[in-house]
Amino acid sequence: MSASRLPLAVAVLSLAFSACTTTRHASAPPPPPPQNYFAPSTEGAPMRRVALLPLWNEKLPGEYLRDVDGAFSAELTKKAVFEVVPVSRSQMESLFGERQLSSAEALPAEMLARLRARFGVEGVIFTDLTSFSPYRPLSMGVRAKLIDVVTGEIRWAFDYVYDTGNASVATAAKKFQLRYSSEHQPLTSDGGSILLSPSRFAKYVASETYGSLQAQEAPGIFSAKASASPDR
Secondary structure (H helix, E strand, O other), X not given: OOHHHHHHHHHHHHHHHHHOOOOOXXXXXXXXXXXXXXXXXXXXXXXXXXXXXXXXXXXXXXXXXXXXXXXXXXXXXXXXXXXXXXXXXXXHHHHHOOOOOOOXXXXXXXXXXXXXXXXXXXXXXXXXXXXXXXXXXXXXXXXXXXXXXXXXXXXXXXXXXXXXXXXXXXXXHHHHHHHHOOOOOOOOOOOHHHHHOHHHHHHHHHHHHHXXXXXXXXXXXXXXXXXXXXXX
């Protein structure tokens, strides 16, 4: 996205998030396989409580991502994989002197230990918005990692660009919109409005991204054991 279009993109994202809501939740068909996804084959210690850091983006200021943060936090919570502890940007600044951190950069010293001590978590999720276009065709790139705060190991990772210019992604997003629309205000269209709404599309992106996590043994417990099918 060029520098000249950034203010307009930010305005579109901010306005769209303030205007759109959806309330009913169900599963939607998956998009094409992510470009980089893995779940370790060895089982780690069960995770029952995980910190979710604010989204990172190289260009968009954190205050413009507040609603996107909320969408991602809500969708992850609905997966019931573990208890989600959202960490705010102000808490990040207080603890680490940064309002957002990328999963690809060096972490502040003792960060994992401090998260564990402050929030009582076994893991932490970093989510990067690697690319974003609020114009048709909508697209969002997401890179995410779940890190064990005790061992520092990556327990789950995901990297994919959701581009509605891809027919499979557009179709999956529309089906998501139809199933997730308010039961009190059912859609009369084919769900295509999601392809015009960055806010609704962000919910779809978050649901699909975190949907590749899977609770093991019992709801609310994640162990990273067989957490994805081979064709995912």
